[in-house]
Amino acid sequence: MNIVIIGSGNVAYHLAGMFADSRIPVHQVFGRNEGALTEINSKFKIPVSTTELSDADLYLIAVSDHAVAEVSGTIRRQDCLVAHTSGSLPVDVLRGNYRKACFYPLQTFSKAKRPDFSSIPFFIEADYPGDADMLIELAGKISVNVMESTYEKRKYVHLTAVFACNFVNHLFSRAKEISDRQNIPFHYFKPLIEETVEKISFMEPREAQTGPAVRDDRRILKLHEELLDGTTLELYKMMNQSIKEMYEL
Ligand SMILES: NC(=O)c1ccc[n+]([C@@H]2O[C@H](COP(=O)([O-])OP(=O)(O)OC[C@H]3O[C@@H](n4cnc5c(N)ncnc54)[C@H](OP(=O)(O)O)[C@@H]3O)[C@@H](O)[C@H]2O)c1
Structure with a gap:
């Protein structure tokens, strides 16, 4: 499965690190901040871009809450799953004709400190049960603490x-x-x-x-x-x- 992370802030940085540690290949980290992307590239050896968004099966959008809708609208591909990482946004904030989901890690992330990934609770929500199962399996490779959750609970x-x-x-x-x-x-x-x-x-x-x-x-x-x-x-x-x-x- 091709995974692309969008964003280069605290969560994107640590997601990239978590996936690298768990030997889960990330196809690309896409964002607008060249300096932050260069750091991700040199640290985790993941291709990065500010211009060409790669095709992917799963896009994880880890940008500021206020930018999630706008950024999600730039994904033109339809045969893919798009998940945001916010605790306080519904899944239907995502704007596009793809399948939608949420992949929310309950932890405080700052670039300066690497958290213990293995115990981070992940809250998963998806429009389709098959997508929820896939995200639960993905998060399960990182953490022992993964559960499905509605927006109401999240x-x-x-x-x-x-x-x-x-x-x-x-x-x-x-x-x-x-x-x-x-x-x-x-x-x-x-x-x-x-x-x-x-x-x-x-x-x-x-x-x-x-x-x-x-x-x-x-x-x-x-x-x-x-x-x-x-x-x-x-x-x-x-x-x-x-x-x-x-x-x-
Ligand atoms: N930090 C946490 O502890 C935490 C925990 C769980 C979930 N979350 C969620 O994860 C998501 C990302 O949070 P974060 O802490 O990683 O944020 P962050 O460190 O502030 O990074 C925000 C990212 O969004 C980008 N961005 C902001 N506005 C944009 C726009 N208009 N267009 C394109 N990119 C834009 C920023 O790019 P620039 O660098 O160029 O500004 C940066 O890459 C949010 O939904 C947040 O609620 C955060």
Whole structure:
């Protein structure tokens, strides 16, 4: 089966790497960013192009959500399967007379860090059962964690990921701003961060909560509020409000 990846950002880069590692040939990576394509070519030895989209049996579109529809409309071939990789787009966003699908990997991808592919949950959706089976088999060569999913479910998978990953990472960035301003090395906090994440493999997140809000320690809450301003202060108050609501304090 001929596979072409469209896009050269974080997901396209790691998909190319995953396929290379799993000895799944990729016919071409197609995109508009020459520098990023050159990096993919030199790293994974996959042919790349900014001008000639190769014929393929499967096109995996890994471009920004806002560009998926437009990019999908440039695929003229009809006898092929086209899948996007977004958690929050329906399959019918794809514009063309080909068979349509979604190949969504639930992981945070940044070029600088290679994730452990073998455990990435893949959420597959396709208009035709045969295509779903084929994508499940393909993802199964990369990961042990592959399942079929509707858009209705996938939307909530992505929403949960925004809370569990994107917001948590943003809080790391805000935390580092605070420690940087006081010249406190952020690496002091790494064991704490690691333990926080590890704990939820052993207990419910709700049971793992510690800190001044869940203890309803108003003296500390007031002290901290005096040390903050702007958006970070609002964030601090909102997080404490959310904790208090959850624990009915
Ligand atoms: N990153 C994640 O953690 C993650 C995880 C799961 C799924 N996804 C999904 O995977 C898809 C790709 O995400 P990403 O993180 O790889 O994005 P990204 O790193 O921001 O890369 C976006 C890619 O889309 C290209 N692009 C943007 N606008 C375009 C246009 N109008 N025409 C042609 N190409 C265009 C960019 O080209 P230039 O470099 O030239 O701008 C780049 O190759 C998205 O649907 C996203 O929701 C992302």
